Amino acid sequence: MNVKAMNLAYELDWYRDFINNSDLVFCDGFGVLLGAILLGYDVEPTHRMTCPDYIENLGLACEQQNVSLFLLAGKPGVAEKAITQLTTVAPKLQVQGYHGYFEKSGDENEQVIQMINAFNPGVLYVGFGMPLQEHWILHNIERINARVFLPLGACLDFYTGTVYRGPEWMTDRGLEWLTRLATEPNRLWERYIIGNPLFFYRVFKERMSKNK
Template identity: 35%
Template sequence: MKRLGVEVDTSRRKIDLLGVYVDAITQDELFDYVSEVIRRSEKAIVANHNLHSIYLYHKRPRMREFYARAGLVHIDGMPIVYWGRLRGLPLKLEHRLAYIDFVPPLLSLAATKGWRVYYLGGKPGVAERAADGFRGRFPDLIIRTHDGYFDNDSDVIADIRAFGPDLLFVGMGMPRQEEWIVDNLGRLQAHVIMNCGAAFDYFAGEKPTPPRWLSGMGLEWAFRLLTEPRRLARRYLVEPWLMLPIFLRDLRSRRRGG
């Protein structure tokens, strides 16, 4: 299946692990890619992987279709970095790109360059509250939001098309956001489409933000589990055990030199 977006040489940074491909890129490289897609008026999915998405990738065909169409897949999860290091792969802390860290500087760049930004997701009013905060920080930012509670795709897509975003963030949780993008990709008129989970919930103050010092230790998951145990218990306490066969296959592949 053909990927969307700018053709770039990723041979030195594309990494195969746990049955998926990720691009070992830095924040600056991510921003360069986004800028180039928009400059060329092309269309690209910029995706991300963490352990939860890898678990869903192996379970759901449409998740695999989503990642097959992505022009770039950055790492969003320190466990992936640690696992890559265990396998002897050249992954560093700077290759872990979390939305909570890079969205503010990306929106600052959008304001500077005049990019139009659309965020789809969250409860009614939450994303707009986050957008108001960003408008206060970046007065030139052009941003529109829509909540993720809707029944009619056509109305939402019509609103997106009328706005004509350069950057479209879809934050409706996995796997809904990825499958929604796949289902509507042909009708979405946006240059860069990013799946971003509940990112704007944190910026709106709807959810507590993990202390950033936990990021480098790979312990953000523990903070989120403590603050949302009912929603996240399966993801953090059950899914890693269900992924054991994937980890074992990955180790065998490495021993064979694959």
């Protein structure tokens, strides 16, 4: 969950249900931490888990527990690059991948599902961006042979360096959004310039209602 996900959960009933019905929900954003603090919850920066920081540990854990991993994300070539990096760290990891730029319905979607099922992964990483990845999971989960579904957005793009995430001193201090806005302003301006203030307006509105 980051600020965008919180805004989607506020606006879309089905998305909110998806989050509330998940077995685990990770905090992936300093904005969510700050919002929780403003509402009186006892949270710390260590409660934040962002996928590019732990994906190699995930690969190592899958290797050690003999759990297979399928990466379904990114533009063509990104999943393959991520597999190369992961198998350098975890050489015995059972891993396959496919890009996320396919038709999410019809024949091409069926072919992708068949590919996943043939591999029979323990963990399926899905990275199409929100809310498309969650929508796709909801509509296909009953037909896919995977035990764990992880909707993790642009993690592979950051992990492989395909998209610049920003220097560590910024990402560790809640300023990653500034780098992303500077590098992709046309695509992300609404998410950050409108979405961030909207989220905190809703947080303050909730806080005021609790103080009545």
